[in-house]
Amino acid sequence: MSELHWQKxxxxxxxxxxxxxxTTPTGEILLRESDEPEMILTICPRQLGALISTLRAGT
Structure with missing residues (x-):
């Protein structure tokens, strides 16, 4: 995998x-938290959209 560009x-x-x-070349989205950068969550754009919608709704 090519070097990733992490955006805060x-x-x-x-x-x-x-x-x-x-974002990976295949379109997957990687998430990591600064306190544990070695732990990376891989999701697709649709899953990220659902997560953001849920967080905005406060449910």
Whole structure:
């Protein structure tokens, strides 16, 4: 896999517990948290959309 470009969420503060996102060449989205960068969650765009919708709804 080519080197990934990790982007920090604009909602993350400058301190710890920042969320980072990267996209693979196959379109998968990778998520990691700054306190445990070796733990990476792989999801597809549809799953990320559902997660964001759920978080916005507060359910």
């Amino acid at each position: 969420s604009t909602y993350s503060q400058e301190a710890s517990a920042c969320l980072y996102l990267a």
